[in-house]
Amino acid sequence: MKTNKWEKAGVIGVDAGLCWIGDPCYCVTPDLDEHPAETWNKFCDRLMGKDGLEHNGVAQWPYRRGHPGLGVTVSTGDGDGVYPVYVKRAAGGRVAEVRVVFIGEDE
Numbered sequence: 001m002k003t004n005k006w007e008k009a010g011v012i013g014v015d016a017g018l019c020w021i022g023d024p025c026y027c028v029t030p031d032l033d034e035h036p037a038e039t040w041n042k043f044c045d046r047l048m049g050k051d052g053l054e055h056n057g058v059a060q061w062p063y064r065r066g067h068p069g070l071g072v073t074v075s076t077g078d079g080d081g082v083y084p085v086y087v088k089r090a091a092g093g094r095v096a097e098v099r100v101v102f103i104g105e106d107e
Helices: 040-048
Strands: 007-014 018-021 058-062 068-075 081-089 095-100
Antiparallel strands (some): 081 095
């Protein structure tokens, strides 16, 4: 049974105005087989350039063969900053959901 309680997991620091959601092995390993791009500049070019990945602050990143699932980027609303991360847990304590708050409910 999943709980309805959001539990604060920590915070994330953002200096790019966006957040990556995906498996870190595709971003932090030297194997470029499935990376979103070889360099930061190429990543930004793909995000906002000819590939047209970014749409209203959200971008679905495809695997190199073209199918979706490599990752998702989302705009952080207010740009750079520190944002709280919350989780909801399933029965047994496993993480069932994650939530990052970029703009508070009072804004």
